[in-house]
Amino acid sequence: MSLKRACAIAGVAESRLGVVPDSTVLSLQAEALVAALADAGLEKSDVDGLLVSGAWGRLPGLQIAEYLGIQPAYSDSTMVGGASFEFHLGHAAAAIQAGLCKVAVILYGSTQRSRADKYIFQIRSDLGYQYEAPYGLPTPVGSYALAASRHFAQYGTTNEQLADLAVATRDWAALNPKAYRREPLTREDVLNSGPIATPLNKLDCCLFTDGGGAVVVVSPDIAKTLDKPPVWLLGQGESVSHAQISEMRDLTITPAARSGARAFDMAGITHSDLDVVEIYDSFTITVLLTLESLGFCAPGTGGEFIANGRTGPSGEFPLNTNGGGLSYCHPGQYGIFLIIEAVRQLRGECDARQVADATLALISGTGGVLSSNSTCILGVE
Amino acid sequence: MSEEDLPDPDSEPYWQGAAKGELHFQRCGSCDAAIFYPRSLCTECGAPDPDWAVSKGLGSVYACSIVHRPPPAFKDEAPYAVLLVDLDEGFRMMSRLAEGDAESISIGDRVQVVFNDGPDGRPTPYFIPA
Numbered sequence: 001m002s003l004k005r006a007c008a009i010a011g012v013a014e015s016r017l018g019v020v021p022d023s024t025v026l027s028l029q030a031e032a033l034v035a036a037l038a039d040a041g042l043e044k045s046d047v048d049g050l051l052v053s054g055a056w057g058r059l060p061g062l063q064i065a066e067y068l069g070i071q072p073a074y075s076d077s078t079m080v081g082g083a084s085f086e087f088h089l090g091h092a093a094a095a096i097q098a099g100l101c102k103v104a105v106i107l108y109g110s111t112q113r114s115r116a117d118k119y120i121f122q123i124r125s126d127l128g129y130q131y132e133a134p135y136g137l138p139t140p141v142g143s144y145a146l147a148a149s150r151h152f153a154q155y156g157t158t159n160e161q162l163a164d165l166a167v168a169t170r171d172w173a174a175l176n177p178k179a180y181r182r183e184p185l186t187r188e189d190v191l192n193s194g195p196i197a198t199p200l201n202k203l204d205c206c207l208f209t210d211g212g213g214a215v216v217v218v219s220p221d222i223a224k225t226l227d228k229p230p231v232w233l234l235g236q237g238e239s240v241s242h243a244q245i246s247e248m249r250d251l252t253i254t255p256a257a258r259s260g261a262r263a264f265d266m267a268g269i270t271h272s273d274l275d276v277v278e279i280y281d282s283f284t285i286t287v288l289l290t291l292e293s294l295g296f297c298a299p300g301t302g303g304e305f306i307a308n309g310r311t312g313p314s315g316e317f318p319l320n321t322n323g324g325g326l327s328y329c330h331p332g333q334y335g336i337f338l339i340i341e342a343v344r345q346l347r348g349e350c351d352a353r354q355v356a357d358a359t360l361a362l363i364s365g366t367g368g369v370l371s372s373n374s375t376c377i378l379g380v381e
Numbered sequence: 382m383s384e385e386d387l388p389d390p391d392s393e394p395y396w397q398g399a400a401k402g403e404l405h406f407q408r409c410g411s412c413d414a415a416i417f418y419p420r421s422l423c424t425e426c427g428a429p430d431p432d433w434a435v436s437k438g439l440g441s442v443y444a445c446s447i448v449h450r451p452p453p454a455f456k457d458e459a460p461y462a463v464l465l466v467d468l469d470e471g472f473r474m475m476s477r478l479a480e481g482d483a484e485s486i487s488i489g490d491r492v493q494v495v496f497n498d499g500p501d502g503r504p505t506p507y508f509i510p511a
Contacts, residue, residue, distance in 0.1 A: 123452065126386050131418045134499040135477045136455035137463045138448060145446035146465055153444075153488040197463075198447040246465055246475040247418075251444055 008230035011040025015212035028109035028212035036214035049104030053084035081367025086374030109212030143245035143369035155300035163190035168312030173323025237262025438494030479507035
């Protein structure tokens with residue numbers, strides 16, 4: 001059984017991003033949904049599937065349905081951190097393929113910057129966490145720092161290589177009017193930004209912003225009736241491996257190794273077929289590890305792969321073309337914005353940052369502390 | 382940490398061992414896998430009720446990060462080195478360098494467990510160079 005062409009993405013939108021004090025976590029999601037439905041040419045009354053994720057409420061899937069005034073026939077509140085939305089895309093495809101719904105919306109919002117939402121990585125010290133809590137590792141950054149320390153020691157990866165990724169991502173952000181940080185950045189700026197948890201410096205870390213997003217996923221029959229060209233799901237895979245970094249077997253190989261292999265197999269394409277790639281950049285090291293795990297480069301060579309602007313607007317490997325979680329926005333769980341940017345690239349809507357003739361895109365979401373991954377391959381005719 | 386919640390039924394032998402200055406872990410009676418943290422089943426073969434064993438407390442540093450921006454409860458202690466240690470019996474745990482210069486420890490270094498009072502006053506495993 002395959003999810004290839006089981007659904008298409010018909011509409012995408014962000015809410016206002018950055019610092020949005022005159023909003024709630026619910027109003028931001030509604031704002032994004034209204035814009036995404038308009039983008040699709042559909043009405044709220046068409047929506048019969050709802051996929052949400054968040055740590056902001058007691059029962060987010062119920063709270064947002066109530067607020068929007070919808071009674072979805074299909075619901076999914078899968079919560080695996082920032083990658084949840086790439087999981088949702090696969091789950092929406094399966095539901096649509098099974099005939100359980102026809103118009104599913106994936107939603108996210110956060111006002112963590114302005115209103116101090118209950119943060120997704122709320123510190124816990126019970127159950128499995130009692131074996132990490134005494135040691136004062138800041139979460140999630142410290143866990144990613146441990147993975148980076150291992151990759152540095154095992155393969156000779158350097159802070160300069162990670163810094164180059166942050167710079168290339170900022171260069172993309174400079175081309176995106178919606179990006180939060182657009183001023184030029186240099187390798188030295190990143191290296192001198194101050195250690196958070198070695199080897200990661202402040203500018204190896206994502207932003208801390210408000211923001212919301214919405215993605216409208218429809219059945220093939222409906223996709224063909226809409227004005228904008230459908231963006232087809234061609235392949236998807238997902239995997240989870242652990243909740244805590246001390247339980248990750250090999251700190252250099254993420255669950256993307258399994259989810260990516262499945263997504264490529266389902267889509268029937270290879271790496272060189274892709275035109276644009278959007279990879280979750282909670283931290284610079286996240287991207288390096290994901291690129292290796294997905295097979296874009298051999299284990300240990302991710303540092304060379306991302307160095308010297310290779311992933312920037314002038315480079316040969318267009319990556320995180322909206323400016324990423326590092327420079328565009330990062331409202332706690334970033335994964336929905338990977339989908340939004342890939343769809344816009346495939347529709348040719350990206351103006352100054354448009355990748356020429358983009359017809360195939362890969363998105364890869366990572367959640368928790370390198371804990372979960374879903375990889376999706378999208379394409380247009 | 383809410384003291385009344387810990388130890389729990391899974392972790393009680395571990396914390397009781399720590400109170401005696403011993404590092405307790407589990408070993409599967411079926412497949413012999415070392416298991417950490419403590420659980421009611423083997424993560425390798427699924428067999429229930431793993432046996433308890435006492436580690437020699439010797440291992441190697443698998444990963445290491447020096448924390449400069451700690452969580453609020455640890456702000457007076459930075460910088461400190463958080464470690465992932467691979468114990469010789471075949472399990473991995475998080476810990477911290479117990480004393481000395483955080484910069485003095487590296488991946489691959491041999492380390493030995495010691496027990497100091499943790500943030501909640503409970504005897505807790507830390508490591509020093511072996």
